[in-house]
Amino acid sequence: MKVLLLLVTFFVASISDAQVTPPAPFGILPSERQLRWHETEMYVLVHFTPTTFENKEWGYGDADPGIFNPSDFDAGQIIKAAKAGGFKGLVFVAKHHDGFALWPTATTTYNISKSPWNDGKGDMVGAFAEACRAQGFKFGVYCSPWDRNNPVYGTNDYVRIYREQLRELYTRYGNLFMSWHDGANGGDGYYGGARESRKIDRSVYYGWDTTWAMTRKLQPGASIFSDVGWDVRWVGNERGEAAPTSWATYTPMPLDGKSKAGPGEVKDELNPEGTRHGDFWMPAECDVPLRKGWFFHPSENNTVKSPEKLFDIYLKSVGRGGALDLGLAPDTRGLLHEEDVKALQGFGELLGKTFAKDLAKDARIAASQVRGGNKSRYGTSKLTDGDRYSYWSTDDGISDPDLTIEWSEPRTFDLFRLRENIKLGQRIEAMEIDSWEDGRWKPIASASSIGACRLILLPAPVTTQKIRVRVTKSPVCVALSELGIFHSRG
């Protein structure tokens, strides 16, 4: 009898599952590669070249390779510190604007084999790649298109050399999660002794279409970052801050401002918000150095950002649907300075403490409607199951549903985390949160874009037994995958 009952239940459940079709995806969708990038959320960007030993921010391209000789280089120490900060990947600057290649390349003699480090037998890109793998970290490379050392910079020969440098990087160091291309282009430099200024037309010179076709072929999992966009766009500042409303979709504008451009085509103006209903899925990467500069300078030891400042940046980057790319600058020992290690450790602890207890998990969450009445597939339990892609949804046509979250006794909190299942596109445009106080609903927060992650910090903690989340604007039914409630000041 029991077996029969179970079978009947199973049968009825499968029929109702089959009858409820999932919501149709909305607009432009992320690629698998971009989904992995969104999941990464936080990574570091390491600058360490002869420029460090010159105590400069931009090497001119004329530094003697003999000065590059770290006394105690340890990629493991740097990764360990980043990991303690909650970061999941590392992008290493394999070549900065000074043109010095940190790996033994065949493309230029201005490379690590000419330095005394490891008797000229070292490979710093390899050392980082290996140490990342050993610590379960993702690894990526930054290879500067601008090269102030190369005698042929500005000609087509250089573009061929640059592509060959990328080919070496793509084929020697395993799977990369990012290929990072900065946007500083042309100007004065050493250029093989010419010591002059060279200008290039960045809209055509590099032929990015050809270069990135190679990236796709050799490193299909690598998200391409560039100031002209591709998989990931630059947020438009080096403070690590996305706009309060941030759309993951984007339509780049060309220089002439007349027509629409494709990804990779130069635009004259960045729209920090992204573009609602834009032509491409191109979320923002928010880069910011841990110190004042991207390179280590002893005089900037007192500029290391505090864990609290890093948390604020986290709220404005990851918390606005982007990723946080934090610049780390090893000193001339080849290690992260003690202050930097301390700040990262403190930040990691702050994150751990903040997100340790999700109060939504012990609340009763009731939805105004559940898609097809199918709670097992689209019900509110999906909001707290830790899965970014399972979700609460409603029937088509219901685009302003709400959730009531109730505890058995009052709870104190000040932070919300919301996520949409972005596999179905970025859908929600506005929501409000109310708290039940003195017998009525009182508005406590509101948000516009949600996307991969939206963190909302309240100005002060709120204590209540009941809250309400109201979606007030969405062009289609919702696909909300997470509602987390935390107490960051607890």
Ligand code: FUL
């Ligand atoms: C910029 C560069 O000019 C800076 O030196 C640094 O590498 C930063 C991450 O990107 O474009």
